[in-house]
Amino acid sequence: MKILENKYKISSGNFQLLMNNDLGFEILDTSSKQWITLKGINDYPITADKERIDRFTLEKVETLNGRSKLGLYKKYVFKSISKTTNFQMKKYLYITVFSDFKDAFLIKVKYHLIKGKVEIENVVRNEIKIDNNKILWAFQGASYPERPDWILPITQNYKRENYMGMNSNDYGGGIPIVDVWSKNGGVAVGILDKKPHPISLPLSNEKDGVYFKILENRRATLTDNEEYEGYTVVLIPHRGDFFDPLELYSKILTESGFKVRKNKYPKDAYLPQWCAWGYGRDFSYDGEYMEEILKTIDKVKELGFGWVIIDDGWQDKYGDWGISKLAFKNEESDLIKMVKKIHEKNLKAGIWFIPFAASKDSKFLKAHKELQVLDRNLNPVEIDFWNSYYLCPSMAGTQKVTTELVRRLISNYDFDGLKVDGQHINATPPCFNILHNHENEFESYEDSPKLINKIHDLSHSLKKSAVIEICPCGTCPSIYNMPSCDLPVASDPKSSFQVRHRGKVFKALMGRNVPYFGDYVELTESGEDFVSTIGVGGVPGSMFTLKDKGHYPLTKQKEKHIKKWIDIYNKLRLSEGRYLNLYDMVFDFPETHVVRKGRRLYYSIFADNFSGKFELRGLSKSKEYEIFNCENDYKISTLKKGEKFVNLNFENHIFICAIPKKVADHVA
Missing domain, CATH: 2.60.40.1180 (Golgi alpha-mannosidase II)
Known part of the structure; x- marks a missing residue:
């Protein structure tokens, strides 16, 4: 690849960013003296007329040294002026490297309109082209109904938008970073912010290379002396797979005050888990649900599990959260009795629920329609999978009904943990409900993780040892929910490969000792693959049922297999080790x-x-x-x-x- 002329060298760790007068860049691996075969095109706005404002003349380069909450830094400031005759615009590009975060380049941009008028449709950040004459893989953190692998090969004509807003009614949000790598190394690009933004990180395999970038998806009209300031972007070159850049990304976020990683997780989160989901939620054995669980917990204890999780079906309606008579004949008193029986076996009791959702025929929804998320046409937005409607997380009424439920489950019923479930918990759709007085329609989207955080903090205030499991059914999780999570989960994996690579992603983002739950072994292809969970430092689980009931009957052969692997787990406890x-x-x-x-x-x-x-x-x-x-x-x-x-x-x-x-x- 041709080396740039008029190079400006910016070093961080093992890599050097080399920029030319047009602010294009290449990356040198300084330890091996090899070029990462990519071409970087730095930031540029796109106007409402689809014109790229990318012709700037570099006027000055300054270097500043200082200290911030991220430590000692060196900042490079590139000052340019536009070449267009329609208006005068200055561009300020800031590239900062920190002594404590080697290999990372933090990039900000600001556009100052001196004179004229510009309608900005979008702003492109850190567009990169990588030669596609080799095998390339990518980590992509967007959430989609198809529930794709989080890492996958970049095949011919591959294309994905990686929109961090809603990609369907139920699916949105995620981890706003994309990493592309080959056998010789790669580069990751993402945004650093403490709240979610509906950006895109499109990736496509074209004839001449693999392209990826960030689209800020913000419109702005600038007139004389007005400015547009972009989000902070991080560029991380690396060797090896996605682990190192994701770990570095989360460490920067954590040090900046957004605690993705924890030094210590609740000790009970490391206990292996049995869940009653094997018995399902449509009880053909009316009134026997409680009895079946009570019969099963003796076997749960015998096989070495530490948790009993009561899953979907204990409630009457989402939103009402009364106790189902099909599951518990005497309703609340039976549920309390069952939790007590679980505790008598020295087991922990957890319970499932979905937040900010209400069944269409629930009493709560009929009484509180004012809390609904409304779309642009002022129709309530459905959560398709749950046959429910969204409740706006920004609203005090939604927060109140949620926190009241948490208090009831933890304080009144004495549960030890919560399984906060649903693919919709990653993000809430834009809300156009005029009764909510939103500052903008994405306030509901921004406030979703705040409500998840209320669930977490309240649970721990009620019971210090509580464990909050966050399970965004099958899809890539929102990084903005991770500070509120004690037990990340493989979330309905479709394969053992998903169990393993999802585990590695969580170990990178949330800490090498995070108690990653590999979900129930019955979900793997063989239905018995414990090693994919235990081997990556994960916590195993099962949803076996007693022989004549449920979907996963416990045969003698299966019992022997489960006993063997849970004994291995309890003996080694690799989840407490360091990946x-x-x-x-x-x-x-x-x-x-x-x-x-x-x-x-x-x-x-x-x-x-x-x-x-x-x-x-x-x-x-x-x-x-x-x-x-x-x-x-x-x-x-x-x-x-x-x-x-x-x-x-x-x-x-x-x-x-x-x-x-x-x-x-x-x-x-």
Whole structure:
């Protein structure tokens, strides 16, 4: 690739941003002296007439040093003036690097109209073109009804808008960052903000390359001496897969005051979970739901689970949240009795609900239609999957009914945690209800995570040890709900690969020791893949049912299998360990995940078939190691100091650990 002339060099960690007078850029990996084969086109507005305002003359470059809440920084200020004759506009591009956040470039832009009038339709941020003459994969954080993989290969003619607003009635929001990488490295681009914005991060594979960028999706009309200031964008070049840029992104957000990551999570969040969802919500055995659960909890305890979760079906109507007589004959008194029985078994009790939603025929909705989210045509907006209507999270009435329910569940019924469910909890559609006096129609969208946060904080104020699980059914979660989450979940995975890559995403964003719940094992292709959860440092779960009831009957063979893996989990507790990003999940074969617990390294390795030498990364050169099979409890080999290859032969997976020889008297 041709190197830019008139280069301005900006260094951060292992990478250097080189910019020319037109503010285009390339990226150099300074440690390997290799160019990341991309072309960067910096920010430009698009007018209402679809004209690109991208012709500026660079007038001055300044360098400033200082300190902010993110630490010591160096800021580069590029001052340009437009070349157009229709108006005069100045462009200020700010690129900041921080000593504590190596490899990250924080970018802001400001347009100052000196004279004239400009109608801005949109602003493009950090447009990047990557050569497509190699295999490329991408992480994309948007939410769609199809519930696609969060990481996937960029195939021929691939295209996705990655809109962070609503992509259907039920699906919207997500994680506003896109990462594209190859075997040799990649680059991520996202926005840094404490509240959600309906931006887009379109990615497309064209004939001449893969293009991706950020669209701010904001209109503005500027006249004399008025300004447009863009969002803060982060550009993160990297080696390996998506893990490092997502982790760095979340660390910057956390340090800026938006606590995506926590140093410590509730200890009860690490307990394996059994859920009554296997019994369903349409009870053909009227009045026996409670009895079935009470019969099942003895087996739940025996198999080593720590939680009993009461799922959808305990209630009469969404919004009313009365107790269903089909589930509990004596309603509230029976529910309280059941929680007490669960606690007597020394198990934790959790309960499911969906926030800011009300069934169309609920009493609450009939009495409080003024709380509904209305669309542009002033019609109530449906939550399709739940056959319900949205309640506007901005409204005090919606907040009141939600917090009253939380108080009832935690204080009155004595539940230990809440499963906050529904794909709609990522984001709320724009609200045009004139009774709400919104500052703008996206206020409802911006206030969704605020209501989720109220649920979290109130729960913990009522019961300090409470666990809040947030499950945006099947779709990529909103990063703006993560500060309110104690237990992220794989959310109805369609495959074991989804369980694993979603786990790696959460470990990057929420902390390497986050108690990631891999969801119920019955949802994997085989219905019995525990290792995809446990091996990435996740918390396992099941929704088995007793033989004659429900969808997942507990056969003798299944019981033996569950007992084996829950025992392994409870013995190792790898979820409390530290995930290590030592392998590219895509380009290193076989796919490998590593968790460090104490002095031991645990490797979960996946392939249809593998036979040969395998490199165990992360071993100390000064130590000898005993290599054990953790699943079947036998020694594989001994590695001398400096050795790192082991002979493996397996189908589907192998789960092994490396133990320094002095402590290798048995598998942990």
